[in-house]
Amino acid sequence: KAGVTQTPRYLIKTRGQQVTLSCSPISGHRSVSWYQQTPGQGLQFLFEYFSETQRNKGNFPGRFSGRQFSNSRSEMNVSTLELGDSALYLCASSLRGYEQYFGPGTRLTVT
């Protein structure tokens, strides 16, 4: 089976812009979770989607949003980008609600 894929892999945006990141889970996995990784805050949970519904949400401002489509693919959106949003954004899919399979990440740089 193909692993979790994320696009794009690298992205450079300017403060105030918005960005959309995409994640395709492993075939058959219905749960998709998003994480942000920064040197200062480490790995932090953003949100989880299951069957097109947001099931869990982390402690991030409303500028961070996401959605899941009927084929389980997921997108996350960050509006009004800030310098502090520069990070590696990781997507993970899960089948049974235990171990998660991570994609390679999207490295976002905000200038």
Add this chain to the structure above:
Amino acid sequence: SQQGEEDPQALSIQEGENATMNCSYKTSINNLQWYRQNSGRGLVHLILIRSNEREKHSGRLRVTLDTSKKSSSLLITASRAADTASYFCATTQGQPGANNLFFGTGTRLTVIP
């Protein structure tokens, strides 16, 4: 913060030696998992131990869990240069099956050939 703490932050050993990393967490958990990350890439799941288990083995990995002390340890035996990576513990809490992982701060392991 709900994140766990890992100790040590960095560890450097010779190939063939054993490496031990420790993780402490703050709240009751459903399970605890260990992940490996190579140089800013995606994480790879290594092993999961449930809250009612005390020890688990997988190949050269041995994980222990002490829920009374809210701590876990990961032992990598007979280390190899390819084991060089960052290692994170992660817990799930609340509703069983929840997929919101709370990660520790990580241990950076360097294995010298």
